[in-house]
Amino acid sequence: MKRRAILAFMLNRPGVLNKVSMLIRKKMYNVDTLTVCSACKPGISRMTITLKEDDDAKVQQVIRQLEKFTEVVSVKELDTDHSYWREVAVVKMEVPAKHLEGFHGRYNFEVLEQKSADIHILQVAGSTRRIDAFLEEVGQEHIIEIARTGVTALEK
Amino acid sequence: MTGKKLLLRALKDKGVKYVFGYTGGAIMPVFDEMDKLGGFNFVMSRHEQGAAFMSQGLSRASRSNKVPQIGVCMSTSGPGAMNLVTGVADAYMDSVPILAVTGQVATGVIATDAFQESDVVGVMMPISKQTYMPLDASDVESTVHEAIYVATTGRGGPVVLDIPKDVQNQQVPDEYRFDAESYRPALPGFFYHPTPAREPLQQAVDLINRSERPVMFCGHGVINSNAGKLLLQFAEKVNIPIASTMHGLSAIPADHPLHLGMMGMHGTVEANRAIMEADLLISFGMRFDDRVTGKLNEYAQNADVIHVEIDASEINKNVGTTVAINADVYRTLHVLAGDPMLTYKPRRRWLDKIEGYRQVMAEDLRQEIETGVGADGKLLMKAIVSRLSDLTEGKDLIVPDVGQHQMMASRFYNFQTENSWFSSGGAGTMGASLPMAIGVKLARPDERVWSISGDGGFQMNAQELGTIMEQQLDVKILILNNGYLGMVRQWQTLFFDGRYAGTPMQSPDFGLIAKAYGLPYRKVEKLEDVKPALQQAIDHQGAIVLEFICDPGEVILPMIPAGGGFDDMIVKHPGQEPAENAVEEGGQS
Ligand SMILES: Cc1ncc(C[n+]2csc(CCOP(=O)(O)OP(=O)(O)O)c2C)c(N)n1
Ligand SMILES: [Mg+2]
Numbered sequence: 001m002k003r004r005a006i007l008a009f010m011l012n013r014p015g016v017l018n019k020v021s022m023l024i025r026k027k028m029y030n031v032d033t034l035t036v037c038s039a040c041k042p043g044i045s046r047m048t049i050t051l052k053e054d055d056d057a058k059v060q061q062v063i064r065q066l067e068k069f070t071e072v073v074s075v076k077e078l079d080t081d082h083s084y085w086r087e088v089a090v091v092k093m094e095v096p097a098k099h100l101e102g103f104h105g106r107y108n109f110e111v112l113e114q115k116s117a118d119i120h121i122l123q124v125a126g127s128t129r130r131i132d133a134f135l136e137e138v139g140q141e142h143i144i145e146i147a148r149t150g151v152t153a154l155e156k
Numbered sequence: 157m158t159g160k161k162l163l164l165r166a167l168k169d170k171g172v173k174y175v176f177g178y179t180g181g182a183i184m185p186v187f188d189e190m191d192k193l194g195g196f197n198f199v200m201s202r203h204e205q206g207a208a209f210m211s212q213g214l215s216r217a218s219r220s221n222k223v224p225q226i227g228v229c230m231s232t233s234g235p236g237a238m239n240l241v242t243g244v245a246d247a248y249m250d251s252v253p254i255l256a257v258t259g260q261v262a263t264g265v266i267a268t269d270a271f272q273e274s275d276v277v278g279v280m281m282p283i284s285k286q287t288y289m290p291l292d293a294s295d296v297e298s299t300v301h302e303a304i305y306v307a308t309t310g311r312g313g314p315v316v317l318d319i320p321k322d323v324q325n326q327q328v329p330d331e332y333r334f335d336a337e338s339y340r341p342a343l344p345g346f347f348y349h350p351t352p353a354r355e356p357l358q359q360a361v362d363l364i365n366r367s368e369r370p371v372m373f374c375g376h377g378v379i380n381s382n383a384g385k386l387l388l389q390f391a392e393k394v395n396i397p398i399a400s401t402m403h404g405l406s407a408i409p410a411d412h413p414l415h416l417g418m419m420g421m422h423g424t425v426e427a428n429r430a431i432m433e434a435d436l437l438i439s440f441g442m443r444f445d446d447r448v449t450g451k452l453n454e455y456a457q458n459a460d461v462i463h464v465e466i467d468a469s470e471i472n473k474n475v476g477t478t479v480a481i482n483a484d485v486y487r488t489l490h491v492l493a494g495d496p497m498l499t500y501k502p503r504r505r506w507l508d509k510i511e512g513y514r515q516v517m518a519e520d521l522r523q524e525i526e527t528g529v530g531a532d533g534k535l536l537m538k539a540i541v542s543r544l545s546d547l548t549e550g551k552d553l554i555v556p557d558v559g560q561h562q563m564m565a566s567r568f569y570n571f572q573t574e575n576s577w578f579s580s581g582g583a584g585t586m587g588a589s590l591p592m593a594i595g596v597k598l599a600r601p602d603e604r605v606w607s608i609s610g611d612g613g614f615q616m617n618a619q620e621l622g623t624i625m626e627q628q629l630d631v632k633i634l635i636l637n638n639g640y641l642g643m644v645r646q647w648q649t650l651f652f653d654g655r656y657a658g659t660p661m662q663s664p665d666f667g668l669i670a671k672a673y674g675l676p677y678r679k680v681e682k683l684e685d686v687k688p689a690l691q692q693a694i695d696h697q698g699a700i701v702l703e704f705i706c707d708p709g710e711v712i713l714p715m716i717p718a719g720g721g722f723d724d725m726i727v728k729h730p731g732q733e734p735a736e737n738a739v740e741e742g743g744q745s
Contacts, residue, residue, distance in 0.1 A: 009345075010345070011343075011344075011345075014289075015277060015281065015287065018278070018281065019281060022281060022282050026282060057472055057476075060472060061469065061472075061473060064468050064469035064471075064473075065469050067345070067468065067469070068467070068468075068469050069345075070285075070286050070306050070343050070345070070346040071343075071345070072345045073344045073345035074345060
């Protein structure tokens with residue numbers, strides 16, 4: 001299924017996040033990630049929702065339903081050609097430092113901490129696919145724990 | 157100034173005259189202040205659900221008044237607020253603006269499971285247009301103004317205001333100022349488009365001119381924007397028949413030659429057949445609910461759809477649209493009706509065809525109404541409603557409950573007065589009628605109001621007879637008693653091999669109940685007594701209870717089974733035989 005991103009700006013009022021997540025449950029939208037942060041304008045929050053959906057009408061429905069909330073200022077769909085979708089993963093891995101070296105340059109990652117010879121905590125940033133590819137290449141079997149932020153997106 | 161005073165000042169500034177409610181610990185300060193202040197007509201319900209439906213009645217019926225009013229209901233925290241839930245959810249489904257004000261435990265104990273604490277905002281959020289909990293007395297007044305603005309702007313809906321007790325009592329600082337006149341809510345994203353865009357209007361006119369077999373839809377939006385007369389003008393100008401949703405009823409005279417009556421599950425043969433064969437649907441202010449469309453993939457397959465709707469999220473939701481007009485129905489009709497490019501067409505073949513459909517059941521129904529009784533000699537609901545319609549010339553205000561009698565009323569009352577039908581539709585809440593009729597009567601005191609309930613639904617809010625007694629309200633109360641939860645029984649007859657599980661019901665002596673509330677009462681068992689009894693109700697000044705003993709075997713036809721398509725329409729009483737096309741999934745009565 002196609003992955004879609006929706007960007008919404010909303011008043012930072014109590015209960016807005018609750019409303020959005022309730023809408024997702026009620027309408028049974030197939031949501032992948034949901035990230036929220038403050039926008040540059042004070043009092044406004046910025047929310048990126050990604051979902052898997054092939055049907056354009058369904059995505060339109062999500063947008064229309066979000067627009068209906070009195071707190072929501074604007075909503076639009078972002079497509080990959082005209083926007084950046086990025087996320088960050090923080091990964092604890094059991095992997096020899098040597099093995100990691102080979103990925104420098106090819107992937108955008110940073111070693112936050114080396115806890116012992118084999119235990120590393122890394123931070124990887126990039127598109128979801130890029131992070132997936134990195135993890136795949138390093139080897140899923142090395143991963144002890146992983147935290148991913150979910151996607152945030154910005155229009156070009 | 158305190159939070160409670162500012163709440164009441166804001167309500168007064170917004171023209172609120174009636175407050176329906178029930179007191180308790182967490183709302184006492186407001187009630188106390190209301191009493192001291194004067195200027196409100198307080199109507200005490202006997203259950204908070206009653207108060208919610210009363211406020212709905214006031215909002216719905218005053219829509220067409222010179223100055224519409226918003227219904228306000230008030231309750232205490234916890235159980236009081238929870239008792240409002242059904243009425244709020246019902247208002248949400250039917251787009252009725254009401255303001256529900258609930259007391260909340262003091263901010264200091266919120267989230268400690270304090271006595272009578274419920275998460276009102278959490279519970280109400282998915283069933284209301286907006287919820288508020290002001291945490292400072294200085295926010296109360298602007299919140300009330302915003303709340304009423306949100307409730308009444310665009311598509312209407314309920315708004316809930318949950319005020320902690322300490323905020324009610326809190327003093328605002330001396331420098332507090334608020335100017336109701338100049339206040340505008342700061343909601344940058346909350347806008348609606350009342351005016352139709354030009355381009356889709358032009359496309360609509362083209363489609364209408366080209367169409368051979370068009371049907372117009374009259375939905376709740378026509379009532380809500382007081383556009384009935386305009387709709388009729390437009391329909392006559394282009395000679396297009398009109399089918400109504402249940403909520404669209406009473407927007408135009410029911411017996412107008414272009415009117416096909418109600419569409420959908422219990423709609424008329426002519427409305428539903430016309431929709432099936434139409435090449436164009438022009439829909440005004442409705443949302444293609446499943447009771448209207450039946451099986452979506454079989455619905456009006458050959459028709460283009462023009463959808464005029466104030467709520468953008470309803471467009472393309474259930475039915476694909478050819479031309480979307482996201483605007484107010486009145487304003488759209490105003491422009492459309494005056495469009496010089498529109499052409500009148502005789503549409504002889506189309507209208508003749510529809511006339512043929514009109515005749516499919518007409519003779520049977522005429523006979524049933526004339527005979528007036530079923531096989532066992534008990535009264536038929538349709539006969540009662542149609543006699544009521546004759547006696548009142550279709551001019552009175554009708555507040556049905558939910559069930560067979562509701563569908564009978566929708567089909568056989570000959571509505572002549574715009575906005576005269578007030579019914580729980582989207583939620584279909586039994587027990588809505590009696591309290592809703594109270595609000596309707598207060599909104600339109602000079603008109604006659606009939607609350608029509610089944611034996612089941614009447615007992616769901618029968619306690620509101622106490623309110624009618626206390627307020628000395630002239631509401632004519634009809635109980636159509638068939639000894640069953642009739643609508644469910646009908647489904648059992650048709651789809652459950654006539655097994656009547658949980659539907660036969662023993663009722664109390666309604667005469668004694670009426671007497672207990674000091675109301676006159678008459679029981680009607682014979683056809684020849686129907687008209688005299690109704691006349692007695694008309695002549696009597698004040699509330700009266702009439703009980704009609706009805707035939708439990710009467711079914712409301714036609715019927716499109718839930719989840720079925722228009723081709724599955726049942727037009728003949730199958731007796732006790734299970735129907736062939738029984739569709740069991742996808743719906744509840
Ligand atoms: C609060 C509520 N509970 C249950 C239902 C399901 N229901 C719909 S119609 C109906 C029967 C109504 O019986 P009655 O009030 O006697 O009216 P009748 O159909 O017999 O005219 C029931 C149980 C409902 N709509 N609302
Ligand atoms: Mg009944």
